[in-house]
Amino acid sequence: MKHPPPSRYESVIGLEVHAQMRTRSKIFCGCPNQFGAVANSQICPVCAAFPGVLPVLNREAVNMAIKTGLAIHGQLRLFSEFSRKNYFYPDLPAGYQISQYELPIVEQGHLMIDSPTDKTSKRIGITRIHMEVDAGKSLHEGILGASWVDLNRTGTPLMEIVSEPDLRSSAEAGEYLKKLRAIVRYLEVCDGNMEEGSFRCDANVSVRLRGTTTLGTRCELKNLNSIRNVMRAIDYEVERQIELVEHGEQVVQESRLWNADLNSSRSMRGKEDAHDYRYFPEPDLPPLRITPERIEAVAQTMPELPEAKSVRFQTQYQLSAYDAGVLTSSRELADYFEAVAQHTADLGHPNPKAAANWVTVELCGRLNRDNREIQHTPIPAHRLGQLLAMIQRGTLSGKMAKEIFEILFTDGGDPEQIVRQQGLQQVTDQDAIVQVIEQVLDAHPEDVGLYLAGKTKVFGFLVGQIMKASQGKANPALVNQLLQSQLLKRG
Amino acid sequence: MELSRLSLAHAADLLRKRSLSSVELTRFFLTRIEQKNPELNAYITVDEEGALAAAQAADARLARGDGTPLTGLPLAVKDLFCTHGLRTTCASKMLHTFCPPYESTVTRRLKEAGAVLLGKTNMDEFAMGSSNETSFFGPARNPWNPARTPGGSSGGSAVAVAAGLCLAAIGTDTGGSIRQPAAMTGITGLKPTYGRISRFGMIAFASSLDQAGPMTRSVADAALLLQSMAGHDPLDSTSIDAVVPSYAEALTAHVQGLRIGIPAEYFAEGLTDAVRDAVERAITTFRALGAQCIPLSLPSTPYAIPTYYVIAPAEASSNLARYDGVRFGYRCENPKDLQDMYARSRAEGFGAEVKRRIMLGTYVLSSGYYDAYYRKAQKVRRLIADDFQTALAQVDLLLTPTTPETAFLIGEKNNDPVRMYLSDIFTINVNLAGLPAISLPCGFDANSLPIGLQLIGRPLQESTLLTAGQAFQQATDWHLRSPV
Ligand SMILES: [Zn+2]
Numbered sequence: 001m002k003h004p005p006p007s008r009y010e011s012v013i014g015l016e017v018h019a020q021m022r023t024r025s026k027i028f029c030g031c032p033n034q035f036g037a038v039a040n041s042q043i044c045p046v047c048a049a050f051p052g053v054l055p056v057l058n059r060e061a062v063n064m065a066i067k068t069g070l071a072i073h074g075q076l077r078l079f080s081e082f083s084r085k086n087y088f089y090p091d092l093p094a095g096y097q098i099s100q101y102e103l104p105i106v107e108q109g110h111l112m113i114d115s116p117t118d119k120t121s122k123r124i125g126i127t128r129i130h131m132e133v134d135a136g137k138s139l140h141e142g143i144l145g146a147s148w149v150d151l152n153r154t155g156t157p158l159m160e161i162v163s164e165p166d167l168r169s170s171a172e173a174g175e176y177l178k179k180l181r182a183i184v185r186y187l188e189v190c191d192g193n194m195e196e197g198s199f200r201c202d203a204n205v206s207v208r209l210r211g212t213t214t215l216g217t218r219c220e221l222k223n224l225n226s227i228r229n230v231m232r233a234i235d236y237e238v239e240r241q242i243e244l245v246e247h248g249e250q251v252v253q254e255s256r257l258w259n260a261d262l263n264s265s266r267s268m269r270g271k272e273d274a275h276d277y278r279y280f281p282e283p284d285l286p287p288l289r290i291t292p293e294r295i296e297a298v299a300q301t302m303p304e305l306p307e308a309k310s311v312r313f314q315t316q317y318q319l320s321a322y323d324a325g326v327l328t329s330s331r332e333l334a335d336y337f338e339a340v341a342q343h344t345a346d347l348g349h350p351n352p353k354a355a356a357n358w359v360t361v362e363l364c365g366r367l368n369r370d371n372r373e374i375q376h377t378p379i380p381a382h383r384l385g386q387l388l389a390m391i392q393r394g395t396l397s398g399k400m401a402k403e404i405f406e407i408l409f410t411d412g413g414d415p416e417q418i419v420r421q422q423g424l425q426q427v428t429d430q431d432a433i434v435q436v437i438e439q440v441l442d443a444h445p446e447d448v449g450l451y452l453a454g455k456t457k458v459f460g461f462l463v464g465q466i467m468k469a470s471q472g473k474a475n476p477a478l479v480n481q482l483l484q485s486q487l488l489k490r491g
Numbered sequence: 492m493e494l495s496r497l498s499l500a501h502a503a504d505l506l507r508k509r510s511l512s513s514v515e516l517t518r519f520f521l522t523r524i525e526q527k528n529p530e531l532n533a534y535i536t537v538d539e540e541g542a543l544a545a546a547q548a549a550d551a552r553l554a555r556g557d558g559t560p561l562t563g564l565p566l567a568v569k570d571l572f573c574t575h576g577l578r579t580t581c582a583s584k585m586l587h588t589f590c591p592p593y594e595s596t597v598t599r600r601l602k603e604a605g606a607v608l609l610g611k612t613n614m615d616e617f618a619m620g621s622s623n624e625t626s627f628f629g630p631a632r633n634p635w636n637p638a639r640t641p642g643g644s645s646g647g648s649a650v651a652v653a654a655g656l657c658l659a660a661i662g663t664d665t666g667g668s669i670r671q672p673a674a675m676t677g678i679t680g681l682k683p684t685y686g687r688i689s690r691f692g693m694i695a696f697a698s699s700l701d702q703a704g705p706m707t708r709s710v711a712d713a714a715l716l717l718q719s720m721a722g723h724d725p726l727d728s729t730s731i732d733a734v735v736p737s738y739a740e741a742l743t744a745h746v747q748g749l750r751i752g753i754p755a756e757y758f759a760e761g762l763t764d765a766v767r768d769a770v771e772r773a774i775t776t777f778r779a780l781g782a783q784c785i786p787l788s789l790p791s792t793p794y795a796i797p798t799y800y801v802i803a804p805a806e807a808s809s810n811l812a813r814y815d816g817v818r819f820g821y822r823c824e825n826p827k828d829l830q831d832m833y834a835r836s837r838a839e840g841f842g843a844e845v846k847r848r849i850m851l852g853t854y855v856l857s858s859g860y861y862d863a864y865y866r867k868a869q870k871v872r873r874l875i876a877d878d879f880q881t882a883l884a885q886v887d888l889l890l891t892p893t894t895p896e897t898a899f900l901i902g903e904k905n906n907d908p909v910r911m912y913l914s915d916i917f918t919i920n921v922n923l924a925g926l927p928a929i930s931l932p933c934g935f936d937a938n939s940l941p942i943g944l945q946l947i948g949r950p951l952q953e954s955t956l957l958t959a960g961q962a963f964q965q966a967t968d969w970h971l972r973s974p975v
Pocket of ligand 1: 026029030043046155
């Protein structure tokens with residue numbers, strides 16, 4: 001944020017997330033639910049809304065919506081219905097979008113987030129989750145005076161997850177999105193990829209004077225294709241609205257299109273707001289009835305969710321809340337950590353805290369530098385586990401371990417073998433270390449004298465000289481211990 | 492032997508005995524269509540090649556002795572059932588060259604049962620009309636008097652059956668579109684329970700009301716066709732997943748002790764004397780057969796027309812949005828831009844009645860009007876259904892006239908849509924309630940025009956309708972009268 005808003009204003013933010021569900025087939029026909037295929041190759045008469053064809057609801061999509069509803073502690077409606085949202089657009093073949101409108105499958109859920117603003121845990125209400133169908137894509141490039149339509153995406157099942165206007169800053173919005181995205185990824189109902197549009201977010205933003213309770217006029221921000229953009233667009237919008245209010249002007253309710261390159265948004269008025277969607281219940285689909293038994297069966301398939309996992313990590317591995325939070329931010333990262341911890345334990349040197357450190361600091365840091373996700377780590381968990389066990393065993397110093405780590409990251413391989421090949425093994429042979437100590441002490445008689453006269457500060461200097469003389473291979477703990485006794489011998 | 496009046500069972504028997512081949516029978520109808528269709532305009536498309544190929548295949552099966560109930564029987568279907576590779580127009584300029592790349596469940600099941608499809612019959616454009624006059628291909632004409640309409644919207648199917656241009660036909664009924672033309676052409680028309688027959692591949696007019704059904708020269712024929720078409724279809728989520736009983740068995744049951752309700756509201760103002768007299772004579776016939784006829788009331792009856800003309804156009808306005816010139820169907824010449832393409836393709840591709848209903852439907856769904864029209868209509872629809880449920884708890888069937896009057900002149904009601912809509916006043920409520928009903932020939936007026944009576948049953952009780960209908964046709968010969 002360039003200028004922090006004057007503190008007498010408060011921003012009120014609600015998010016609408018469209019999550020594409022990772023079902024095998026589309027929501028209303030048997031076509032594969034896949035991306036990246038040749039245009040219009042993944043379609044059938046239902047996708048293209050040919051005359052007389054009918055939608056058939058995909059059970060897997062319903063189960064995914066149930067799963068998500070359970071994960072956000074929502075109320076599941078045993079009776080929900082689909083409606084038609086009518087409007088003309090070439091990438092909407094039927095002339096209507098089938099969407100749950102009056103009776104959505106999930107209502108009244110919530111998520112807990114750690115508010116970066118208040119430094120507290122905060123409950124963010126989720127008004128509803130409803131199922132709907134994605135539209136195709138219009139492509140306006142290529143030929144002059146015409147457009148192409150690709151219907152491959154038509155029929156992709158979507159969940160629209162609508163939050164309450166409970167968020168008070170762009171940072172909270174970012175936190176909420178991260179949490180929600182982690183959940184849909186944990187559940188494997190959505191891949192959460194904002195850049196590719198499988199997890200899309202619109203933000204409703206308004207401002208009001210702090211202490212007031214009525215909501216200001218809101219604007220809807222669109223085209224936010226990363227969490228960073230969501231946050232930037234909110235900051236821009238909050239500033240824009242405050243400026244308007246400060247100048248005694250009115251905020252106009254409208255949709256605004258975010259332009260990440262220009263770092264600003266522009267009004268979409270006249271395009272979106274003129275629509276009367278003429279919603280009415282979809283007569284081709286009977287109301288959706290789900291049974292408590294079905295909900296229970298879906299609940300049985302739920303994986304451990306981030307919050308529960310974090311609590312378990314704190315008790316089972318004695319991790320800090322922070323580390324547990326970082327490690328459980330994605331299922332893959334949590335699984336990786338657990339595999340590393342398990343492997344070091346199997347090698348007889350359990351140290352989950354060290355494992356957590358190495359995973360969150362070294363590995364994640366290194367992956368970040370390469371812009372890689374944990375799924376694409378070049379170091380398999382058992383190799384990192386091996387490395388950690390070697391540190392525990394005292395075979396490697398922390399410094400050496402980092403060198404091996406870098407080799408593992410760039411070239412791969414077995415850490416034991418690398419150590420042997422590079423001669424990096426830590427020297428734990430007492431006689432060898434004593435020999436080096438003797439040489440160093442002989443070379444520094446004044447310092448020995450100073451030490452014996454009570455100037456113990458030189459001890460650190462001597463350790464450094466010994467480590468240097470051993471090319472860093474001497475076990476530092478042993479050096480400390482043996483230097484002490486060798487110095488005393490000279491007293 | 493008059494081939495043009497053969498019953499399905501009789502024809503099937505002749506084919507099985509090899510005293511007649513399917514090719515012979517098919518050629519007979521193709522020739523007859525060639526002679527009579529120019530005047531009657533019953534068919535939009537005649538599929539001579541496809542029909543003869545199917546007939547040959549049927550003869551081969553029959554020769555092997557493994558015929559199914561409909562093997563080799565030449566039928567006609569309304570031109571809104573999608574037929575793979577065969578033009579399906581919905582009698583609209585919008586689809587006048589449309590060739591579906593898929594098959595409707597109804598035609599698929601008929602073909603699987605062995606039927607030979609002669610062609611696609613004329614109808615009101617998108618099934619919107621009560622006289623077959625809104626067809627892009629011109630009106631079908633009533634064989635009893637070609638100056639008159641055969642009713643609609645399944646007018647072409649009715650004409651083809653009445654005039655012997657097929658053994659039997661399939662129609663669809665959204666507000667009376669099977670029963671009203673059946674009554675006006677002196678044939679039997681059955682609208683099954685909503686959901687009894689799959690709507691997949693049947694071009695939609697009003698999804699919550701549309702239902703396919705047989706149009707035949709006898710109740711026995713209707714039973715046979717219903718048997719082949721009924722049953723759940725995974726491609727239609729609104730089709731009912733219930734066991735399909737043997738309808739042939741229903742034909743052998745008795746009407747002794749059957750309770751038939753006579754709703755007073757159907758014998759009120761607007762009903763012509765000729766129709767009233769014929770229907771009252773039919774009531775006497777049922778009494779004579781041992782049925783009990785009980786007067787009762789369906790007080791919500793007067794609300795049916797306004798309710799229907801909110802709900803059906805609302806659904807139609809949305810169902811017909813897909814005809815936008817983008818992927819199939821008519822596209823205007825040289826569109827300036829997208830908006831122009833939408834506007835002109837639809838303005839040029841749809842006829843006046845279709846546009847009227849799209850506008851009506853768009854209006855009643857608009858914000859600010861939704862509650863006053865669409866939502867209220869849905870509530871009234873529920874009241875109408877409740878009324879029927881109450882009545883049908885006391886009786887097994889209801890008996891009414893099918894239409895208030897006999898076939899009217901072509902052009903007579905063209906400029907007065909509301910008068911035209913009243914033609915369906917006795918049939919529309921049945922669609923709103925989703926019930927099964929059948930129209931049976933029960934007499935003629937002074938102009939020798941046929942009169943129909945309607946029997947209305949409980950949900951999924953088509954068998955009761957067939958039992959009563961069969962008993963009536965065994966006691967009368969109205970259904971055997973032929974216009975040609
Ligand atoms: Zn498809």
